[in-house]
Amino acid sequence: MERSENNDAKSTANEIRQQFRLLMNGVASQSMRDKGTAYHVNWGIQLPQLISLAAEYEKNAELAVMLWKDNVRESKIMATLLMPHEEMKPDMMDLWMQQIPNWEMAEMSVINLFQYAESAPHFAYKWMASQEELQQYVGFLLIGRLFMQQREPDGRGVQEFIDQALVALQGTSLPLRKAALTAVNRFSELGETYRKIAEKAMLSIGLQLF
Numbered sequence: 001m002e003r004s005e006n007n008d009a010k011s012t013a014n015e016i017r018q019q020f021r022l023l024m025n026g027v028a029s030q031s032m033r034d035k036g037t038a039y040h041v042n043w044g045i046q047l048p049q050l051i052s053l054a055a056e057y058e059k060n061a062e063l064a065v066m067l068w069k070d071n072v073r074e075s076k077i078m079a080t081l082l083m084p085h086e087e088m089k090p091d092m093m094d095l096w097m098q099q100i101p102n103w104e105m106a107e108m109s110v111i112n113l114f115q116y117a118e119s120a121p122h123f124a125y126k127w128m129a130s131q132e133e134l135q136q137y138v139g140f141l142l143i144g145r146l147f148m149q150q151r152e153p154d155g156r157g158v159q160e161f162i163d164q165a166l167v168a169l170q171g172t173s174l175p176l177r178k179a180a181l182t183a184v185n186r187f188s189e190l191g192e193t194y195r196k197i198a199e200k201a202m203l204s205i206g207l208q209l210f
Contacts, residue, residue, distance in 0.1 A: 040071035
């Protein structure tokens with residue numbers, strides 16, 4: 001039974017990889033390479049096409065893991081679209097985070113998958129406090145998405161978020177500053193109390209809330 005399921009997943013993964021060849025966009029692929037978005041293979045397929053392709057398949061954890069292991073842009077994006085949210089356990093969240101290669105895949109992982117995982121709040125705070133820039137970036141993207149879901153932090157969470165955001169906003173990384181600022185704006189949209197906290201925090205470093 002397991003062998004059959006494994007073969008089915010392998011067959012489906014190969015079928016999806018063949019679809020990439022048919023949908024490839026050489027101009028887009030070259031443009032991404034020129035901008036420094038590095039993958040071993042990049043077919044240059046646009047995101048709406050990948051979303052449409054993913055809709056043709058049932059979500060399947062084994063299939064998603066197979067695709068994620070490819071060092072191929074489209075395979076990794078498809079993996080985030082095909083992984084069942086309930087199957088994204090903490091150990092897998094940690095592993096996939098370690099294997100995210102760049103800013104684009106960080107965004108895809110959060111938007112398509114991480115924000116729906118049960119352990120998302122835990123990892124949002126953990127990654128925001130990381131010394132690794134890409135992990136911090138994912139942490140702020142993730143916490144911003146949770147705020148969009150109207151998931152309010154507790155008192156300790158508020159202070160942790162504000163402290164990490166202020167550090168990032170005063171840092172030198174432009175992507176990290178943008179992610180932190182977006183997260184602060186999402187935080188302020190939770191309600192008037194949160195907005196006042198955000199405004200006071202921003203003013204403390206000479207910035208204004210948008």
